Amino acid sequence: MTVVPVANSLLRAAVTFVLVAISVFAATPTVADDLDKIVERGRLVVGVKEDYAPFGFRNSEGTLIGYDIDIARAFAETIGVPAELVPVTSANRLQKLRRGEIDVVVATMGDTRSRRELVHMVEPHYYGDGANVLLAPGSGISDWADLRGKTLCTIRGALWGRLAEERLLIDTIGFNTTRGTSLALRAGHCAGWLYDEVNLLNELRSGEWEGYEVTLPTRFILPWAVAIRKEEAGGRLDRLLGDLLAGWHRDGFLQGLERRWDLPPSPYLKRARERWTERDDTEQHVCRRDDAGRWPLSCRETSLVTSEGRRDLSDMALLLLETTGLDVSVLYDPTDRSIFLVGLGLTAALSVVTVVLSIVLGVVFGWLMHRRVPVVAPLLRIGCAVLRMTPPLLQLYIVFLGLGGVVLALGFTLDAFTVAACVLSLYAAAANAVAFCHASDVAAKRNGALRFRMSDIRAALALCFAALMGNCVNIVKATGMASTLALPELVSASTSIIAEKGNDGIMMNLLLLAYFVLVILVIQAFRLLERRVTAP
Amino acid sequence: MTAAEIAKILAEWTPYLLTGFGWNIAVSLTAMAIGTVVGLLLAVMRDSSVRGAKSGGNVLTAAMHVAPTFVMLFYLTYMIPEQLEIFGLHVHVPVWLKASLAFGIAVAGFVSDNALVSIRHLSKGHIHEALLFLPSWTNYFLIIVMASSTASVIGVPEMVYRARTVIGAVDQIGFLFWAYLYVMIWFLVFSILLTMIMHLLRNRLTQRTHGLPRQDETDLGGIP
Structure with missing residues (x-):
């Protein structure tokens, strides 16, 4: 792990990586009709929430139940196949649908214009909130x-x-x-x-x-929709689900579900029922499909909430989007740009703080261990072993979520950046301390007992420089784990932009490229430092 | 919650959690298998005298050292569709395999470097030095098992993921800390056992090497 590659070959590797990745993502499969596929497969695969009572959640046996799940099962029953329920999150439900991993999304999803660019929203809506x-x-x-x-x-x-x-x-x-x-x-x-x-x-x-x-x-206020793939708009699946939903507004099935799941009466469902049961002079429903299969405009939600910011389209990004379909939203959307830049800044700051702290702590701990300080040294040895032999992700969870409550009782709050910086620094410091202690032992054997002064520390540092560098590069690569503490760093930033824009390929490559550059910069910084440390 | 209550709940859920740990091992072993094959190929390329193969092996190995596994998890999840079409065949790519691939990249970088050293020892006839590859490989397996906990973020039902499910099911304030601590202890026990086996192996081998310095314990340098 201490073998360090040459920097310019790294740059070449980064470029190759991105080119290969773009060509992989450019190929997307297409399927003719989802309804045929569902019947042929013999299952309707529905994306539902598993942590959102009472819409989609698990009972004590672990079975998925809820308002959305009843709707999913009723869909499947009408098609005449069993329903396969796949748990989804707000961040991945559209991606899973677009990739064809699920046929339908019934997952507490609000209907917005930007989401309509990614998937087709079946009308009428099934709930509103x-x-x-x-x-x-x-x-x-x-x-x-x-x-x-x-x-x-x-x-x-x-x-x-x-x-x-x-x-x-x-x-x-x-x-x-x-x-x-x-x-x-x-x-x-x-x-x-x-x-x-x-x-x-x-x-x-x-x-x-x-x-x-x-x-x-x-x-x-936002209506919730059942979503299907964009290619299915106006198709058989779209009509089938839309007709079912309209019928359920009319016969009170949806309001029945509301009562069944003990929801407070929703003004949205009440209004929808009035609208869909209204009849004209010929005793026909006012809201019925026209010859082309469309609902009348008066029955649809005309003023959808939009999550789009003011679009300040930069010419180049627009040209790229129109000619190649590559959606580099960080270039034209000010919200996305600021999310990404904040993420980049946080990741860079976290990297610098973690690297510096892990070396300082590593040297101090390593020195105490080398001097065999009574009580302290054995405790440090045990501490270092525990830190190195347990997953850093668990260390983050335990400190942030587990100790967060205890600290709050004392009147403090833990902030995600501080927790991530401390936990990751300590994790890397444990490895650094062991390396530094070992190097000090070797140096002492060679030159006689060391003292805590610059020249002796430098001699030990020179011996373990490669190990420290390897540990620090690894901890910079692990900074993404801070995303699990909701720190809006680079990984969080990229996934939240994808959740809105659906530009997986671009954002993932941008994320990887950013990390490549960051790691190469860290390696270069260590190179400069190495000359200073090893110079006579 | 009293200590007895917490212990009882944890004991009840232990089989469920340990099945999750089985996933950690399975994902890690798959990653080691993929990475070892790719890494050996790279090492052979780097050892060859053909210029293109040599530099190609070097560049690929360098890239594998730089790619962060945590980011690669997300990268592969988003970039590889669940159904992959290869030569007209529909191949299902489960999420755990994507995790194994992400870790496998780091393993390949590691194996490429270490196997190259072993290949050079072999060519000089130093068999025992070459075999020192094995304890290092085991050590790296341990690192990958630690890293495999991060596969929870993409939905692999390994032990940390299952701990979260248990915490949700039990739904008691204050239980979270003990659940995660309990899972951590399992990782620790596994690490200690594997490290002991590794030391035995390494000591056996170093006794027979040609005065080669024994590799120190600084190998466990954090997840890649």
């Missing part, structure tokens, strides 16, 4: 305006975070799961939890949130 905030006890917040400049926790890939940032100038941090978000709120990482109102009301009723409240007026 808006955003609200679960506020911590005694927050003193009585209006959305009071939240300006504050930070809210949210689910990554969910629409509200982006809307709150753009329209209300509220800062948000995104977590992967409902669980992560609620833990972060309890640990005091944010002033409130921004999420779908119905879900927050449901959380409140669980009795676990004593003193917490949902008191703001509903914001960003």
Whole structure:
């Protein structure tokens, strides 16, 4: 692992990597008709939530149940095949659908213009909801305006975070799961939890949130849609599902489900039922398909919320998008650009802090171990062994989520950057300390006992330089793990841009390229340092 | 929650968690298998006297050293479709295999370097020095098992992923810390056992080498 490659061959490798990757991603398979595929396969594969009670969640036996799941099963029953339920998240549901891994998404998904560019939304919608905030006890917040400049926790890939940032100038941090978000709120990482109102009301009723409240007026009201692949728009599957949904609005099936899952009565479903049961003079439904199979405009949602920022299209990015279909949204979309640049800055800062701290701590610990300081040295040896022999991801979870609550009780809050920097530094410092201790032992054997002074430390450093460099390069490569603490670093930034834009290929290559450059810069910095350390 | 309650819940879920650890081992072994084959090929290329093969092997090995496994997990998840069409054949690519590929890249870089050293020893007839590749390989396997916990972020049902499921199912404040700590202990026990086996192996081999310095313990230098 200490063999270090030549820098210019690395650059060549980076370019080759990206070229190969782009050619891989350019090839996408196409299928004629999804309904045929479903019948032939004998299963309807539906993407559903597994952590969103009462829409998609698991009961004590682990079975997926909920409002969305009942709808998924009813779809499958009508087609005459069993339903295969695949758990999805807000961040990956559209990608899974676009890649054909699932046939239908019924996963609490709001209908927006930007999502319509990626998938087809079946109409009518099957539910409607808006955003609200679960506020911590005694927050003193009585209006959305009071939240300006504050930070809210949210689910990554969910629409509200982006809307709150753009329209209300509220800062948000995104977590992967409902669980992560609620833990972060309890640990005091944010002033409130921004999420779908119905879900927050449901959380409140669980009795676990004593003193917490949902008191703001509903914001960003949004209809939820069943989604299918874009190629299926107007096709047989689209018509089948749309007709079923319209029928369920008329016969009260959807409101029945609402009662079954103990949801508060939704004004959206009530209004939809009135609309879809209304009849004209000829006793026919007002909302019925025309000859071309379209619903009348008056029955559709005409003013969709859009998550798009003001598009300030740079000419080059636009040209690229039109001619090649490559969506380099970080070049033209100001929101995406700032998400990406913030991510790049955080990853770079985390790398620098971690590398410096891990070397300083590594030298100090290594020295104490080398001097066999009573009590301290054996403890350090055990500590280093534990750190090196357990996964750093678990160390991050234990400190951030596990100790976060304890620290909060003492009146402090842990911030994700600090936790990531400390845990990753200590992890690398453990490896550095062992290397430095070993090098000091060797140097002492060669030149006699060392003293804690510059020249002796330099002699030991020169002996273990390659090992330290290898450890530091590895810890820079591992900084992406901070994304699991909802730190909006480069990996988080890239996946959240993909969740909105669907430009997987571009963002993933950009992410990899950024890391290649970062690692090469770190190697070069160590090269410069090496000359200083090993110089006589 | 009392200590007894926590212990009882953890004991109940232990078979479920250990099945997850089976996934960690399976993903890691697959990664080692893929990486070893690719790495050996690279080492042979680098050892050859053909100029193109030599530089090609060097460049590829360098790239594999730079690619971060955590980023590669996401990269491969997004870039490889679940159904892959190769020569008209539809191949299913499960998510655990993508994780193995991501780790396999790092393994290939490691094997390429270490196998090259062994190949050169072999050509001089130093068989025992060449065999020192084995303890290093085992050591790297340990590193990959530690790294395999990150496969949880792309949905591989390994032990950390399952710990999260258990935490969700138990749904008690304060349980999270103990669940993760418990999982951590399993990783620690596994590491200690494997390290002991590795030391035995290495000591056996170094006794027979031609005065080669014994490799120190600094190999466990963090996940790649």
